Amino acid sequence: MRVVALVHWYVPFHNAGSETMLHTLLRALVDAGHEAHVVTTSQEEGEAEYVHQGVTVHRAGALGTVPELLDTLAPAALVTHHQETPHASQYGRTRGVPVIQLIHNDMQHTRVWLHKRPALAVFNTLWIERELARYNVPRIVVHPPVHAAEHATSPGELVTLVNLNAHKGGEILYELAKRMPDVKFAGVIGGHGEQVIRRDVPNVEIIPHTPDMRGNVWARTRVLLMPSVYESYGMAAIEAMCSGIPVIANPTPGLVESVSWAGTFADRGNLDAWVSAIRSLILPDRWTAASAAACERVAELDPRPELARWVTAVERLEGEGQARGVRNRR
Known part of the structure; x- marks a missing residue:
């Protein structure tokens, strides 16, 4: 056929x-x-x-x-x-x-x-x-x-946002980075939408658009941010979770369905909640528990x-x- x-x-x-x-x-x-x-x-x-x-x-x-x-x-x-x-x-x-x-x-x-x-x-x-x-x-x-074996790798150290358009949270990334100058962030140039690219926030690295998310993004990421206005599902979240990378997300219906019980949710407009969630998840014990939950959720999504x-x-x-x-x- x-x-x-x-x-x-x-x-x-x-x-x-x-x-x-x-x-x-x-x-x-x-x-x-x-x-x-x-x-x-x-x-x-x-x-x-x-x-x-x-x-x-x-x-x-x-x-x-x-x-x-x-x-x-x-x-x-x-x-x-x-x-x-x-x-x-x-x-x-x-x-x-x-x-x-x-x-x-x-x-x-x-x-x-x-x-x-x-x-x-x-x-x-x-x-x-x-x-x-x-x-x-x-x-x-x-x-x-999402086939876990195609995405899984050893996580890195960055707090990452994938796709720097405004609806995905481009400006939010820079604001969080300014509030947390001791934390290293990354923004990945996305495949659609006008990208919000700034070079004046020293603890934000801009990663080019890439077909190799495992090598260029997940291998460098410790926590994924998804403060999107709208996500019908949120495939990037599941790809990240294949490596045990915890996800902090705005509770859109799609992200609630995909990330489910394994995610950390914070309203997009409440930046204090995002700062608190990041601070919590980068602690070794908290990260280990959240990472295990992420892997368990991925197994449910075979x-x-x-x-x-x-x-x-x-x-x-x-x-x-x-x-x-x-x-x-x-």
């Missing part, structure tokens, strides 16, 4: 949570013996065509128009998310190809796109699936898959059962399509 994803960006050049989740889903199909391709519409980096961990990526524009590329690839199913959803839905309708929508949030544009009635909606959390329950479409829940359900759901679409073709020929 050949599955094609139509998206704006892809790994390893854009490594935000949506792209990382999509790649892991496609890898699961490849591991199950299927063929996975990606057509990108906005990506300028990389070769016109390249293979990343078994998934073949084609850059539209460099290789032709989107419909031409999709026609050439002849997908049995078309996966999409974010702004390419309307285009994938239109292609699917005109070509008779089932469309799979990955649902990463509960925002208004997502609600509009669900009216396109995909053949399958894949929700990244239980809370979003409940929030959008009134949309009567075939559905499964697959939490953003992605293999949900990935197996994903593969089965996609394979079922091909079977349904073949059955429709038989009926249409009668």
